[in-house]
Amino acid sequence: LKYNGQSKWVLLVSINPGGPNGGSATQYFIGDFDGITFTPDENPYPIWLDYGRDNYAGVTWSNIPESDGRKLFIGWMNNWDYANQIPPVNFAGAMTLPRTLKLMHNGNHLVVANPPAEEVNALRGKSRELDSFRVNKSHQIKELTTEMNDVFEIEMEIETNSSSKFSFVLSNEVEEKIVFDFDLESGLFSVDRSKSGLVSFSNKFSSNKSEAPLIKREIYKVRLFIDKLSTECFINDGELVQTNTVFPSSPYNTITFNCEGEIKVNKMNVYPIQK
Missing domain, CATH: 2.115.10.20 (Glycosyl hydrolase domain; family 43)
Incomplete structure (x- = not known):
């Protein structure tokens, strides 16, 4: 290289x-x-x-x-x-x-x-474009895909502003969820799938969060791919990556942002993935 x-x-x-x-x-x-x-x-x-x-x-x-x-x-x-x-x-x-x-x-x-190969972009369907918004404590967006498509990509840019700790949570209608957490003070990006759906098949599957070292930045560019049984999260063009499987009983179709202080979400696009 x-x-x-x-x-x-x-x-x-x-x-x-x-x-x-x-x-x-x-x-x-x-x-x-x-x-x-x-x-x-x-x-x-x-x-x-x-x-x-x-x-x-x-x-x-x-x-x-x-x-x-x-x-x-x-x-x-x-x-x-x-x-x-x-x-x-x-x-x-x-x-x-x-x-x-x-x-x-x-x-x-x-x-x-290790960002996605550029050919992956050809799988994108018609995007749902969301205007930029600020988050104070919490902000929720439902029906990420109008047809309850369980295979999609979220592309967004998050400005940390006054927040040193924030997260976004994917969830479904039965409150199963996977949590993506950014802790700038501790320097950790973690994923918690303990309540993501079916987890009881192994005590090693979700007993601990998956943690990664996080460099403190003013802006994080995120690409998150959701498939039937997987999540692949790429931060800042693949500089930091987490891939974690999940077994929800129904598709994740809601995203909730939580933060201490305030963050701003720019350029959020949701792309259904063509099958």
């Missing part, structure tokens, strides 16, 4: 157990390779490609034309902590969205960002 005109090698290491939030995960090292020896740069390792529970043992495509030049990646959307216990709902396991690997600087050090 290249950064500022310089080529760097990236060593991906898929491990199980030992992930940042338990079970399976993929860490990486950035450095140089002379054909025999890989020498990692100094970085605050371990660093993880995806801090969610469900992205493991990914692979990259070969033979991408030089005229394209991208490094494309796809992961197994599961975790050996509970892979043999997941309920047979709709399908048993899946792969992540295809992603483009690229080097970015998060303000502290280089990271391997």
Whole structure:
């Protein structure tokens, strides 16, 4: 991968157990390779490609034309902590969205960002565009998709303004929910799926929040993909990613913003994903 005109090698290491939030995960090292020896740069390792529970043992495509030049990646959307216990709902396991690997600087050090491959945009249906709005304590938007579509993308920009702690919550008609929480003071982005739907099949599935280190910023750009049984959340062009499976009894179709102080949500678009 290249950064500022310089080529760097990236060593991906898929491990199980030992992930940042338990079970399976993929860490990486950035450095140089002379054909025999890989020498990692100094970085605050371990660093993880995806801090969610469900992205493991990914692979990259070969033979991408030089005229394209991208490094494309796809992961197994599961975790050996509970892979043999997941309920047979709709399908048993899946792969992540295809992603483009690229080097970015998060303000502290280089990271391997992995946003969705640009071809994913072709799956977007007609967008529902929401005007910008401010949130004081709480703000709820119902009927995210008018046809109760359970496969969609939310794209939005969140200005932190006076808030150091805020969240958005996806929920359904029976109050099942998954919580995405930003704690700027603690420097943590966490996902809580303990009440996301069916969770009792394994005591390792939702016993703890999935936490990731969060760089404090004034603006966070979020792309959130919701499928029948999964959530893939990309922050700031894939600089920080969490992939987590869920098993709701009905589609999530409401989003609720909660905050201390005030935040502003800009440019919020909801795209149904064409099947």
